[in-house]
Amino acid sequence: MSWEEQLSALFDDLEGQAEALYDAEREAEVADRSRAEYQHVTLASRLMASLGTEVGVHVVGLGALHGELHRVSAEWCLLVSSAQEWIVPLSAVAAVRDASPRSVPEVAWSPLTRLGLGSALRRLAEAGERCLVHLADGSRHEARLTRVGADFVETSGERGATMLVGFARLAAVQSRTR
Template sequence: MNWDEQLFAVLDDLEQQAEALYGAERDAELADRSRAEYASVTLASRLMASLDRDVALSLRGVGRVEGTLQRVGTGWALLQGAGGDWVVHLDAVSGVAGASPRSTPEVAWSPLTRLGLGSALRRLGEAQEQCLLHLRDGGRLEGRVRRVGADFAEVEVAPERVELIAFAALAAIQSR
């Protein structure tokens, strides 16, 4: 092998080493970006991608609730199960099984899905449905939602007996 072939062999070797180092650096950068992007994924966006799937939600004060995920809104989800429909306060969710591995970013949500928990409770009130309210402390309250404020619901538990329930205390509402 003459000197110019040796020089080209050395240069080819250096170029291959540089490409390998660049590839390793790029892989590490992509992994960092992936971790950083995933840090912005919310539980609600994972649930939004799980619409029409059978899921199991673990709720503080309630336990495990299973059913088909019908709707997701800002701070709440609607689950259709064997025991009726459940309006679930997402702040009470401690775990989810059966969710899609994907997520739907909030910018892609319909304007209707941006309605909060109060809107879902107002719909129950308009329907005059008898409901079972499950509280995060494990308590239960049966009645009809009458009016909904900014952060509470007015529930008629008996004729002429009304209780105010703070959204912060609410885990889920099960329609009867």
């Protein structure tokens, strides 16, 4: 092998080593950036990627629910099982099983997903159907939703008894009719 070929081979080898070092450094940087960016992923964005799939949701004061995820917003989700619908505030969600490993950023969401918990509860109030209102303390009350305020829902129970339930203590609203 001539000295020119040896020099060219040496440069090729050095170039290969430099490329391998760059790749290793870049891989570590990409992994570090991925970990840093993940802090911006919300539960709602992970649930949004799970729309239309069966998930298990553990709700504070209620326990495990299973069903298909039909709607998601930044504040609540709609879980549908065979005989009932569950409106669950995300603040009452303790854990979710079988969610998509992906997420959908809020900028990609439909404007309809920006509707708050009050909007979902107003739909039930307008329908006038009887519901089970589950609270974070584990209690539940059969009632009709009558009116929805900024941060509470008014219910009418047996014999017309009125109860106000703050959104912060609401675990889920279970509609039995589908």
